[in-house]
Amino acid sequence: MTDINYQTPETHTVDCDILIVGGGFAGCGAAFEARYWGRDLKIVVAEKAAIERSGAVAQGLSAINCYMGMRWNENQPEDFVRYVRNDLMGLSREDLVYDVARHVDSTVHLFEEWGLPIFTDPQTGKYVREGRWQIMIHGESYKPIIAEATRKSASEVHERIMVTHLLKDSKDPNRVAGAVGFNVRDGSFYVFRAKAVIVSAAGASHIYRPRSAGEGSGRTWYPPWASGSAYALLIQMGAEMTQMENRLVVTRFKDGYGPVGAWFLMLKAIATNASGDSYESSRLPELRERVGKYADAKPMPTCLRNHLMLQEILAGRGPILLHTERVLDTPEKEAVGWEDFLNMTIGQAVTWASQGIEPKTTPSELILSEPYVMGSHAVCAGAWTSGPGDVAPEEYRWGYNRMTTVQGLFGAGDTVGGSAHKFSSGSYSEGRLAAKAAVAFLRDHPEPPHVADVDVEALRTKIYAPVRRFAELGPTITAGTVHPDLLYPDQGLNRLEKIMDEYGGGVSANYSTSRNLLERGMGHLAALRTDLEHLGARDLHQLQRSWELDHRVWTADAVLRHTLFREETRWPGYYYRADFPHVDDDRWKCFVNSVYNPTTGEWRLFTRPYRPLF
Amino acid sequence: MPTYVRTDKCKGCMECVKICPSDIMHIDATQGRAYNIEPAMCWECYACVKSCPEAAIEVRGYADFAPLGHSVQPTRTTDKIEWKIRMRNGDLKEFTFPIRTTPWGSIRAPQESPEPPADMAASELLSFEPDYLAVESLPTLPRKTETA
Numbered sequence: 225m226t227d228i229n230y231q232t233p234e235t236h237t238v239d240c241d242i243l244i245v246g247g248g249f250a251g252c253g254a255a256f257e258a259r260y261w262g263r264d265l266k267i268v269v270a271e272k273a274a275i276e277r278s279g280a281v282a283q284g285l286s287a288i289n290c291y292m293g294m295r296w297n298e299n300q301p302e303d304f305v306r307y308v309r310n311d312l313m314g315l316s317r318e319d320l321v322y323d324v325a326r327h328v329d330s331t332v333h334l335f336e337e338w339g340l341p342i343f344t345d346p347q348t349g350k351y352v353r354e355g356r357w358q359i360m361i362h363g364e365s366y367k368p369i370i371a372e373a374t375r376k377s378a379s380e381v382h383e384r385i386m387v388t389h390l391l392k393d394s395k396d397p398n399r400v401a402g403a404v405g406f407n408v409r410d411g412s413f414y415v416f417r418a419k420a421v422i423v424s425a426a427g428a429s430h431i432y433r434p435r436s437a438g439e440g441s442g443r444t445w446y447p448p449w450a451s452g453s454a455y456a457l458l459i460q461m462g463a464e465m466t467q468m469e470n471r472l473v474v475t476r477f478k479d480g481y482g483p484v485g486a487w488f489l490m491l492k493a494i495a496t497n498a499s500g501d502s503y504e505s506s507r508l509p510e511l512r513e514r515v516g517k518y519a520d521a522k523p524m525p526t527c528l529r530n531h532l533m534l535q536e537i538l539a540g541r542g543p544i545l546l547h548t549e550r551v552l553d554t555p556e557k558e559a560v561g562w563e564d565f566l567n568m569t570i571g572q573a574v575t576w577a578s579q580g581i582e583p584k585t586t587p588s589e590l591i592l593s594e595p596y597v598m599g600s601h602a603v604c605a606g607a608w609t610s611g612p613g614d615v616a617p618e619e620y621r622w623g624y625n626r627m628t629t630v631q632g633l634f635g636a637g638d639t640v641g642g643s644a645h646k647f648s649s650g651s652y653s654e655g656r657l658a659a660k661a662a663v664a665f666l667r668d669h670p671e672p673p674h675v676a677d678v679d680v681e682a683l684r685t686k687i688y689a690p691v692r693r694f695a696e697l698g699p700t701i702t703a704g705t706v707h708p709d710l711l712y713p714d715q716g717l718n719r720l721e722k723i724m725d726e727y728g729g730g731v732s733a734n735y736s737t738s739r740n741l742l743e744r745g746m747g748h749l750a751a752l753r754t755d756l757e758h759l760g761a762r763d764l765h766q767l768q769r770s771w772e773l774d775h776r777v778w779t780a781d782a783v784l785r786h787t788l789f790r791e792e793t794r795w796p797g798y799y800y801r802a803d804f805p806h807v808d809d810d811r812w813k814c815f816v817n818s819v820y821n822p823t824t825g826e827w828r829l830f831t832r833p834y835r836p837l838f
Numbered sequence: 839m840p841t842y843v844r845t846d847k848c849k850g851c852m853e854c855v856k857i858c859p860s861d862i863m864h865i866d867a868t869q870g871r872a873y874n875i876e877p878a879m880c881w882e883c884y885a886c887v888k889s890c891p892e893a894a895i896e897v898r899g900y901a902d903f904a905p906l907g908h909s910v911q912p913t914r915t916t917d918k919i920e921w922k923i924r925m926r927n928g929d930l931k932e933f934t935f936p937i938r939t940t941p942w943g944s945i946r947a948p949q950e951s952p953e954p955p956a957d958m959a960a961s962e963l964l965s966f967e968p969d970y971l972a973v974e975s976l977p978t979l980p981r982k983t984e985t986a
Contacts, residue, residue: 260948260965273859277885282859295972302979326977330970339940364919365937369945376947384861408861439840440900442860442880449860449881479903563935566921570910571882573923574897578904580926614962615979656964664959714878765861765875837979 233688234412238382239672240268242662243418245387245403245457247271248279249367249648250600250637251424252374253331253655254662258422259377261663269381270405270416272768273449275371279426280447280600281648285363286567287354287485288342289647291332292325296350301325304357305837308645310521313794314813315467316604317642318837319611319620323657324643324650331653332359338369355489357645364567366648384408387453388687388771390421390461390633394676399631400461401673404683408768413684417675420632420662424655427598427605427638428452428779431471432730433721434594436479443571445474445481445593451772452597452779454606454639459778459820464608464629466641466817466832468779469786471595472603473530473735473798477546478589479579482572484546486564491551495533495590497541507532514796515807526602530592530797534734544590548583558584594731595724595799597779599638600651603798605783606641608817608832609634612657617835624665626658629819632665634658642815690761690770698760710760713769716752720773723748724780728787729799736800742788749781782818789829790816840877840898841886847894848872854886854895863895888914916942 343352599606727745
């Protein structure tokens with residue numbers, strides 16, 4: 225039985241100038257920058273876990289994947305824009321990409337000053353490059369180091385707070401006024417009243433059914449705690465979203481999901497089919513037929529490399545093997561190979577140890593992951609935000625940098641759409657950009673937010689409903705989890721993953737879907753949505769899982785609607801519209817955007833033009 | 839890979855409960871010791887393993903693909919992390935990597951720097967720029983004229 229006083233939970237009201245929702249890399253960058261420009265401001269971070277080990281970098285990283293090296297004239301921001309343009313099959317918000325690129329070096333230099341160990345060449349003094357954009361780090365403590373700066377910057381860091389909803393200003397429905405949530409440890413209710421809100425929450429794992437089963441379903445590529453709050457919070461406020469169909473599938477070591485970047489780029493390992501043959505070049509003619517000029521983009525876009533691997537596996541020539549045994553010829557390289565995993569995907573080291581794979585002598589299998597919804601890797605789902613004042617085209621600019629279409633509501637990291645390839649350093653930089661802009665917004669709009677008690681009370685009732693329901697209905701059965709009137713959050717999650725996998729282009733469908741499948745999937749999702757009104761939570765942990773499920777369902781809903789609207793296959797290897805199998809630049813070289821109307825419950829989908837920066 | 843907790847070592851100090859990003863390390867009410875309440879939501883991130891002062895938490899690879907008989911265990915100090923890896927065939931591998939180059943707590947807070955001039959607020963520069971870019975000025979582009 226629950227020990228929560230769900231009838232009258234204690235309420236904490238926190239008034240602040242800037243509320244930062246999510247203390248991952250983007251949120252940490254926001255706290256630091258907000259304090260620099262706003263010495264007198266009350267800056268509050270709300271975080272679901274503990275910031276020393278929260279977010280996508282909780283485990284650490286072995287590389288910083290976004291660094292220009294402008295001081296050594298290695299790359300300029302324009303070079304990065306061209307790279308991202310290629311990799312996203314032509315579609316990114318180039319003003320946002322450029323903005324991250326021109327600032328990211330200063331972020332990395334701050335990290336180095338703070339104590340992050342970066343591999344440096346003793347001869348040249350330059351950082352050691354893993355690839356053109358990547359530098360190598362000893363990044364086990366990457367997140368705790370960044371968190372230290374956050375603790376010194378923020379006025380307050382509230383941890384173990386599950387933020388469930390944003391608050392609207394009662395006098396201006398298109399302005400944000402704060403957020404509500406609950407403390408996962410003591411069950412108390414939190415009301416944050418803020419003049420500006422920066423959502424720097426996570427993208428989403430567990431939208432699609434994972435390849436691994438049972439216990440192994442925690443071994444997702446993006447962390448299991450990434451529950452799509454970045455999107456659910458904004459969609460429900462009526463913020464305009466973009467590229468929600470642009471989900472990510474990654475090539476990884478099979479089962480352990482160890483990253484491949486260092487192996488391909490630094491150690492120069494190659495991947496072959498089971499017979500030892502390279503397969504990418506022989507498949508180029510069929511690729512050109514499908515995607516036209518994009519087949520010859522250099523480097524080959526991430527999705528197309530996925531596509532070629534998938535075709536090779538479907539042709540019966542798998543498994544695909546990464547030949548680690550051909551490159552680990554010195555103890556130093558062996559240490560680099562193991563450290564790559566121990567710093568960021570320890571589970572891959574466990575996979576090698578348990579399966580008896582000695583990488584010096586044995587190649588490893590590669591596989592394509594289940595899809596993820598996020599905005600900071602080789603995809604860019606998220607909110608449609610205003611761009612930087614000096615370079616953004618007019619259509620991409622309506623005021624403050626990184627502000628969404630809702631007044632006072634800013635985004636950073638996974639939250640911001642169209643802004644791909646940020647990774648850790650770029651997400652931190654985007655948090656800084658959003659925070660500086662939010663401080664400027666505050667100076668122009670110093671009035672306190674209007675929060676209606678009736679709105680807060682309605683949300684309080686709603687948030688605790690799953691524990692109330694369990695207390696009332698749980699005892700009507702003898703024991704166990706099978707109940708005619710209650711759905712538990714893990715059961716709802718299984719349903720969501722099955723719907724998305726089978727109808728929305730998951731692994732069991734080889735990432736393929738169509739109008740008919742999508743429409744049927746949307747029907748099943750609507751039924752799941754009504755079943756969320758029957759969620760039961762036996763404790764606070766399950767209450768957290770209940771609201772994470774709610775956020776995932778909002779995210780999935782947007783994914784299906786966007787995928788249905790875009791009648792082409794823009795990113796083969798991420799997903800296929802089998803009824804529109806080709807890239808169609810004439811009709812679809814544009815953004816698919818959506819707005820949910822919280823009053824009517826209706827979605828509106830439309831296109832926005834793509835404007836190249838140069 | 840899911841964590842488990844050694845009964846003879848755990849003192850119920852709550853460090854793992856405080857740090858777990860997935861909220862799955864909880865204290866068992868009858869024993870007063872920690873355990874993993876939801877292995878299927880464990881990312882094997884090792885945050886709890888690294889935080890445990892008693893070295894009571896270990897990891898056993900996911901049952902759906904990892905055969906038994908292995909161990910990957912770290913010891914983390916203020917400036918380095920040591921890994922001991924026992925392969926399924928008994929082979930042992932050991933690696934040590936640095937984690938930080940400066941003392942913990944030494945980061946300079948942004949408010950310790952002089953306040954920026956008021957006119958900087960409207961510029962495109964972030965804090966400590968352009969100095970920390972290590973180039974002369976922040977790059978920009980001429981705005982492209984809209985074309986039909």
